């Protein structure tokens with residue numbers, strides 16, 4: 712495993728739509744492992760492949776309940792609304808309140824290629840929306856209704 716460099720806002724790659732993963736080979740598995748290591752090192756709750764310069768539909772998310780590794784994730788249902796603070800490892804130092812669905816239903820493949828369904832709400836729903844947006848070249852700024860200073864931990 713290796714730490715990869717996180718691409719930041721201004722780089723064109725973050726505005727591009729990612730390609731579907733058609734074969735889960737060693738390169739894809741290595742990408743997932745590297746993304747996890749990179750996310751934990753940066754203390755993020757999620758990371759999408761374009762953030763490490765790879766235009767593939769792969770995301771990792773860990774909100775403190777174990778790591779989700781998602782290949783070709785897609786939101787197939789959403790309900791409600793939440794307004795919560797959000798940030799992004801590719802947009803360092805910028806935080807804003809976004810409007811997102813409160814609950815989402817996501818279909819994806821895991822690292823074995825098996826189809827998985829995830830029903831998520833709150834923070835996990837927000838993280839799923841944020842990371843899947845990255846796969847479509849969309850940054851969280853698109854959903855910000857109000858920017859704010861970083862909160863003290």
Ligand code: NI
Pocket residue numbers: 798799800801841845
């Ligand atoms: Ni992000």
